[in-house]
Amino acid sequence: MAQIKLTAADAADMPRIRALYKQAFPSAERMPFWMLRRKVRAGLAELLCIADERGGFLGLAAPLLDGDRVLMAYFAVAPEARGQGAGSLALAALLERYRGRCVFLEIEALEPEAGNYAQRVRRKQFYLRGGLSDCGLSVQVFGVNMEILSSGPPVSFEEYVDFYRKVFGERYAAFLNIRCLEERKQNG
Numbered sequence: 001m002a003q004i005k006l007t008a009a010d011a012a013d014m015p016r017i018r019a020l021y022k023q024a025f026p027s028a029e030r031m032p033f034w035m036l037r038r039k040v041r042a043g044l045a046e047l048l049c050i051a052d053e054r055g056g057f058l059g060l061a062a063p064l065l066d067g068d069r070v071l072m073a074y075f076a077v078a079p080e081a082r083g084q085g086a087g088s089l090a091l092a093a094l095l096e097r098y099r100g101r102c103v104f105l106e107i108e109a110l111e112p113e114a115g116n117y118a119q120r121v122r123r124k125q126f127y128l129r130g131g132l133s134d135c136g137l138s139v140q141v142f143g144v145n146m147e148i149l150s151s152g153p154p155v156s157f158e159e160y161v162d163f164y165r166k167v168f169g170e171r172y173a174a175f176l177n178i179r180c181l182e183e184r185k186q187n188g
Helices: 014-024 033-041 086-097 117-129 157-168 170-175
Strands: 004-008 048-052 057-066 069-077 102-108 133-141 144-150 179-183
Touching (some): 004 086, 014 057, 014 069, 048 086, 057 157, 086 117, 102 117, 102 133, 117 133, 117 144, 133 157
Parallel strands (some): 069 102
Antiparallel strands (some): 004 048, 048 057, 057 069, 102 144, 133 179
8 A cells, every 4th residue: 555645525435434433433432423524514624535546445534623733533444444554654644634733632541441452552552653642631521531642742631621612612512521530741
C-alpha cells in the first residue's frame, strides 16, 4: 500500500462510512450520525473517506475542528484493510493534513478489568508509535472513561472542556457530563 487518499465523504461513500461507524464504535461512544453530519455542514467537522491509490475504501475519519485544535473524534480502518499498514499510513496522512494544529484524540482507558483490555493496549501503542503522546489526562465522557493523546503540547482538562463547549455548545457539553479523572503534569 503506497499511498493514502483523504477525501470528503460524498453520498456514494455514505453507506460504507455509516456501516463502519456503527461497527467500529460502541454505541456509548457514538454521537448520532445526523449530529456528525450537521457539524460537517456547520464547518465544525469533516467526514473523510480513507482510500488507497485506486480509490478502494479503507476507512473513515471524522475530526472535529476549532481553530488550531482538532479532535480526531472517530478514526477507523475497515476490517479487511487491518494489519496491512493502512492505519499507520492513514494516521500519518491525517497528522500531515492538520500539521500546525494540535491534533488530539480520546481512547478507551486502559482498565485491566475491561473485556477488550488487550485491544485497548494495542490501540494506545498504535497511536504512540504514530507520533501522538500521552497528555496525562483521563476523563469521563457520558460515563465512558477515556485517556487523551495529543500530537502537540498536552491538552489540559480546561482546554478539553472548552473545545466541547465551542464545538457543541454549553448545553450539549453539560449533557455529556465531562469529568476529570486524572490530570498529571507533564515534564518539559
